[in-house]
Amino acid sequence: MKSKDNLEDKFTWKREYTMVLVLNTLYILIFLYIMKSNI
Amino acid sequence: MALLDWIVLGGTLFFIVGFGVWKTKGSNSVDDYVRGGSDAKWWTIGLSVMATQASAITFLSTPGQAFHDGMGFVQFYFGLPLAMIVICAVFIPIYHRLKVFTAYELLEKRFDLKTRTLTAILFLIQRGLAAGITIFAPSIILSAVLGWDLRTLNIIIGTLVIAYTVSGGTKAVSVTQKQQMFIIMVGMFFAFFFILGSLPADISFGEALKIAGANEKLDILNFDFDTKNRYTFWSGITGGFFLALAYFGTDQSQVQRYLSGKSVRESQLGLIFNGILKIPMQFFILLVGVMVFVFYQYNSSPLNFNPAATEAVLTSEYADNYKILEEEHLELEQQKRMAQNDYSAALKLKDYNAIEQAKLNVVQVNKEERINRDAAKTLISEASPNAETNDKDYVFIHFILNNLPRGLIGLLLAVILSAAMSSTASELNALGTITALDLYKRNKSKEFSQKHYVTATKWFTLIWGIIAIIIACVANLFDNLIQLVNIIGSIFYGNVLGIFLLAFFLKFVKGNAVFIAALVTQAIVILGWSQDWMSYLWLNAFGCGLVIILAILLEGLDRTLRNPPIKA
Numbered sequence: 001m002k003s004k005d006n007l008e009d010k011f012t013w014k015r016e017y018t019m020v021l022v023l024n025t026l027y028i029l030i031f032l033y034i035m036k037s038n039i
Numbered sequence: 040m041a042l043l044d045w046i047v048l049g050g051t052l053f054f055i056v057g058f059g060v061w062k063t064k065g066s067n068s069v070d071d072y073v074r075g076g077s078d079a080k081w082w083t084i085g086l087s088v089m090a091t092q093a094s095a096i097t098f099l100s101t102p103g104q105a106f107h108d109g110m111g112f113v114q115f116y117f118g119l120p121l122a123m124i125v126i127c128a129v130f131i132p133i134y135h136r137l138k139v140f141t142a143y144e145l146l147e148k149r150f151d152l153k154t155r156t157l158t159a160i161l162f163l164i165q166r167g168l169a170a171g172i173t174i175f176a177p178s179i180i181l182s183a184v185l186g187w188d189l190r191t192l193n194i195i196i197g198t199l200v201i202a203y204t205v206s207g208g209t210k211a212v213s214v215t216q217k218q219q220m221f222i223i224m225v226g227m228f229f230a231f232f233f234i235l236g237s238l239p240a241d242i243s244f245g246e247a248l249k250i251a252g253a254n255e256k257l258d259i260l261n262f263d264f265d266t267k268n269r270y271t272f273w274s275g276i277t278g279g280f281f282l283a284l285a286y287f288g289t290d291q292s293q294v295q296r297y298l299s300g301k302s303v304r305e306s307q308l309g310l311i312f313n314g315i316l317k318i319p320m321q322f323f324i325l326l327v328g329v330m331v332f333v334f335y336q337y338n339s340s341p342l343n344f345n346p347a348a349t350e351a352v353l354t355s356e357y358a359d360n361y362k363i364l365e366e367e368h369l370e371l372e373q374q375k376r377m378a379q380n381d382y383s384a385a386l387k388l389k390d391y392n393a394i395e396q397a398k399l400n401v402v403q404v405n406k407e408e409r410i411n412r413d414a415a416k417t418l419i420s421e422a423s424p425n426a427e428t429n430d431k432d433y434v435f436i437h438f439i440l441n442n443l444p445r446g447l448i449g450l451l452l453a454v455i456l457s458a459a460m461s462s463t464a465s466e467l468n469a470l471g472t473i474t475a476l477d478l479y480k481r482n483k484s485k486e487f488s489q490k491h492y493v494t495a496t497k498w499f500t501l502i503w504g505i506i507a508i509i510i511a512c513v514a515n516l517f518d519n520l521i522q523l524v525n526i527i528g529s530i531f532y533g534n535v536l537g538i539f540l541l542a543f544f545l546k547f548v549k550g551n552a553v554f555i556a557a558l559v560t561q562a563i564v565i566l567g568w569s570q571d572w573m574s575y576l577w578l579n580a581f582g583c584g585l586v587i588i589l590a591i592l593l594e595g596l597d598r599t600l601r602n603p604p605i606k607a
Binding site: 011012013014016017019020021023024027028031032034035037038 | 113117120121123124127128129248249251252253257258259260307308311314315318319322
């Protein structure tokens with residue numbers, strides 16, 4: 001049963017995850033800007 | 040091809056293969072061979088993960104996709120960063136703590152042997168086919184445009200990959216992928232700046248974007264809720280999320296890359312690296328395709344980019360009709376150049392009425408050109424029903440061979456072959472590992488030495504390499520190559536992902552329920568795909584949801600039958 005207990009894990013949020021979300025949101029906003037400004 | 044191109048191409052490839060073999064020979068333990076000694080740094084993992092996903096198809100098809108349909112394809116990757124976060128937070132810590140060699144080993148610890156074996160077999164089927172296509176895709180295109188023999192090319196690519204993958208295992212794959220990614224990025228940047236330099240002197244990058252935008256090539260985002268439309272913001276963020284979660288979280292060809300990490304932290308940072316750079320990289324490759332489109336606004340292009348299709352129609356009874364279309368194409372190209380010059384002049388004068396009028400003219404001529412190209416495709420189909428009329432995969436290679444200077448052609452061909460080798464290497468490495476550890480080692484009645492299993496993994500890698508070459512030699516091209524690989528993935532991934540999510544999050548569900556649910560789900564997903572119930576991207580979410588629901592229902596039913604409610 002020890003191996004099954006090892007599947008238990010606390011979800012830890014790290015600042016790198018926030019960075020991924022912020023940067024990718026920024027990319028989408030840049031795409032929106034490129035799209036709108038070149039029609 | 041000039042001698043300089045051959046030197047650049049041959050030198051690059053043989054240096055990478057030779058270095059890979061020399062640097063990584065002599066693995067004696069399974070940990071060394073399968074997990075690269077578990078000492079990889081985050082940047083090695085990040086580059087290796089990116090190189091595994093970016094196959095030759097990425098660099099041949101994607102610019103052609105942008106050339107014809109614009110940049111909407113980038114939306115396909117919008118779910119990927121979210122998937123990276125989930126894998127970093129949930130999957131990686133568990134994989135590392137259990138010290139598994141393969142992703143499916145975890146399923147035996149959580150469920151049972153038959154679930155592990157089933158997922159391993161599903162992986163072998165879909166990844167084995169994909170490995171063949173990964174070799175076949177660049178071979179068919181390069182053989183068509185360069186006149187090289189298809190089978191010889193398949194065998195050369197396959198043999199080069201087998202040489203270092205069998206010899207050095209995971210470490211050889213990682214070492215060569217770093218160099219391959221370097222060559223790929225350098226080559227693509229050179230191509231991009233060469234295109235910009237080849238545009239008329241008065242066309243800046245900003246004006247090139249305006250021209251692309253006027254022709255609907257910069258329609259990057261589509262917020263429509265249409266499940267039949269392959270590439271929308273919503274399908275990318277949801278379907279793309281499930282596909283990325285399944286691919287990076289449960290596909291051994293990717294899991295093996297980050298299992299080689301020195302620590303949980305190094306593995307997580309490797310995937311964060313991918314989560315940050317993947318969308319810009321795909322955007323850049325699509326932008327190269329859009330710039331090729333702008334380039335061909337001022338330069339001649341063939342009516343159909345696939346030379347084999349053109350030859351087929353020109354040697355048929357439809358040759359005269361095709362030549363008429365070619366003459367119309369030439370006339371349209373002249374009109375297009377004049378319209379583009381008017382548009383550029385109007386942009387410079389900032390005369391908004393003239394800009395609007397010129398833009399309408401440009402769009403109109405491009406629409407007529409597209410109609411003409413479609414008519415040519417219809418004619419090709421009639422002349423040769425088996426010919427590939429979809430020429431997306433030939434646009435970029437045609438541009439490379441006919442417009443780039445000597446040396447750069449060799450470098451771009453090295454980019455394409457490096458990409459083919461990098462993804463094939465990860466696939467063969469994973470296929471050999473799964474066969475050796477999940478099937479062979481797990482089902483042997485007695486234990487053998489580490490050396491025995493290393494040798495067995497090498498043999499299985501070699502066998503899968505030969506199978507991949509055989510698949511490449513018998514494969515037939517249909518629709519868009521990049522989509523073919525994604526379709527195969529979508530049919531199997533959702534189901535496998537659902538099994539992993541059950542393992543991680545729903546502890547009350549046991550092995551028997553999961554196993555039966557997985558078999559039923561796979562049959563329904565294949566039926567759904569063959570009956571075209573939905574766009575293939577949604578099959579991931581569908582398969583994933585279905586296996587989870589079925590497993591919960593079966594588990595509930597099983598418990599009810601075992602412990603029927605006591606009547607009062």
